[in-house]
Amino acid sequence: MSPKRHHLLCNICGDKSIGRSFGAITCESCKVFFRRNVLKFKEFECIHGDYCNITVKSRRKCKKCRFYKCIQMGMKTQLVQSKSSENNTIDDYESVLSNESLVNYDFNQSYDNNKVISRHEFMFDPVFKQLTDYQTFNELESIRLSELQNALQVFTYMSLYTHNNIEVTNIYKLYEYFCRKLEKDTQNVVSFANNLESFNKNCFNDRLALIKFGFLEILILRYAIRYNTETNVWTGNLDNDDSFVHSLEVLKYEERNMYNIYKDYYHKLIPESQCDSLIMDLLSAILLLNPKRPYLIHRDVIKSEQQLYIYLLQRYLLNRYPSESESQIKLQNLMNTLIDIQVLNEIEKRNGIERYLQYFGPISKEMLFN
Known part of the structure; x- marks a missing residue:
């Protein structure tokens, strides 16, 4: 690992990063957390009104706010799901409609204005x-x-x-x-x-x-x-x-x-x-x-x-x-x-x-x- 990488911190929790994962700089813990929960579409709840501060010490206390922060920091669910998307069934689509699917949107994504649609x-x-x-x-x-x-x-x-x-x-x-x-x-x-x-x-x-x-x-x-x-x-x-x-x-x-x-x-x-x-x-x-x-x-x-x-x-x-x-x-x-x-x-x-x-x-x- 280069000296420069040692100075990079996880965008999600502030822990020492391992590099870029699914579109953001993350630690190993946040990388695994994101991958695991994108695939399972788990339903999380926050008892603090969705305003938890995610740090190394608090990251395990609220899964919902941790996932929100992953999305806000640029992690892309399509990078996790692309390998399995070709085999989706009707049952898979039902899981897309989970109440927590808000966490599956990339808030930093932007539309390509060069694509002109007539x-x-x-x-x-x-x-x-x-x-x-x-x-x-x-x-x-x-x-x-x-x-x-x-x-x-x-x-x-x-x-x-x-x-x-x-x-x-x-x-x-x-x-x-x-x-x-x-x-x-x-x-x-x-x-x-x-x-x-x-x-x-x-x-x-x-x-x-x-x-x-x-x-x-x-x-x-x-x-x-x-x-x-x-x-x-x-x-x-x-x-x-x-x-x-x-x-x-x-x-x-x-x-x-x-x-x-x-x-x-x-x-x-x-x-x-x-x-x-x-x-x-x-x-x-x-x-x-x-x-x-x-x-x-x-x-x-x-x-x-x-x-x-x-x-x-x-x-x-x-x-x-x-x-x-x-x-x-x-x-x-x-x-x-x-x-x-x-x-x-x-x-x-x-x-x-x-x-x-x-x-x-x-x-x-x-x-x-x-």
């Missing part, structure tokens, strides 16, 4: 016309897909065309409008869920937990449809007459790297999904029926329902893309964007309670912060 790549595919006879699905699967698409009709009011477009350049005004929209859309998520048999078959406790801990993730997914990747502008409806638009630049100075994470998320999800309505609907159901939500009683029942929607997504992609390998890569990439959604969900909640709590309506405030 408008025609994002055009809405006429999925409804392609699937009117559901030739690729059997009768039971067709019924399930029809039910899902009908349930998500609650979001059809979100037209891009309104009489008044309000340009927002101030972050506080943005949250004022955003929270007005969120209050209405929270109720729409409840309506969507209540129109799914796979949701209603669960006990009241589980239905409540699935909504409470999943509604914002579903909205973050569906709001991506309103983002223009060429102009980096997002449009949100307040009602049938008024909408507001804002450049992503408004988020540039927000805490927890919100700007870059949103930008990376949009530039991953939109090319992968092409805003295909059926893909977005299936992903909505997959997020809703997440068996890793807190306080669930019948996780196995919810898991089986979620896996059915993952299977339907897999079937649809296999029909749409020419080779099985291509469809599997597409499925893997789409499932990985759900991790980004969980990251953004956590950031929105933390930033919201710290700076913008006064703008949230009573329903969304109860769901997010109580």
Whole structure:
């Protein structure tokens, strides 16, 4: 080992480093810790509000905050997972949706601006016309897909065309409008869920937990449809007459790297999904029926329902893309964007309670912060 390396300390805990591991300077202990827990997707809890100081002496006391710091310091989960990613199954994708998958996001990752994506790549595919006879699905699967698409009709009011477009350049005004929209859309998520048999078959406790801990993730997914990747502008409806638009630049100075994470998320999800309505609907159901939500009683029942929607997504992609390998890569990439959604969900909640709590309506405030 060179003399220079002796002066390097672990970015995570401050112990003597062994060099660069998975994208950051680490000690042997933090390297092993990161590798072991990426592969297992363990659920950790912090009893101190996620604000533990990670040092050599304290690193074993809180696994959750230690993992968060690994991510914040630049450790990349894809460097751990790349060797096994080719053999993922539906069971593997279910583990992606763990409540702790926030720790699997690289907060230092940035979007490559040299990759220019043209408008025609994002055009809405006429999925409804392609699937009117559901030739690729059997009768039971067709019924399930029809039910899902009908349930998500609650979001059809979100037209891009309104009489008044309000340009927002101030972050506080943005949250004022955003929270007005969120209050209405929270109720729409409840309506969507209540129109799914796979949701209603669960006990009241589980239905409540699935909504409470999943509604914002579903909205973050569906709001991506309103983002223009060429102009980096997002449009949100307040009602049938008024909408507001804002450049992503408004988020540039927000805490927890919100700007870059949103930008990376949009530039991953939109090319992968092409805003295909059926893909977005299936992903909505997959997020809703997440068996890793807190306080669930019948996780196995919810898991089986979620896996059915993952299977339907897999079937649809296999029909749409020419080779099985291509469809599997597409499925893997789409499932990985759900991790980004969980990251953004956590950031929105933390930033919201710290700076913008006064703008949230009573329903969304109860769901997010109580």
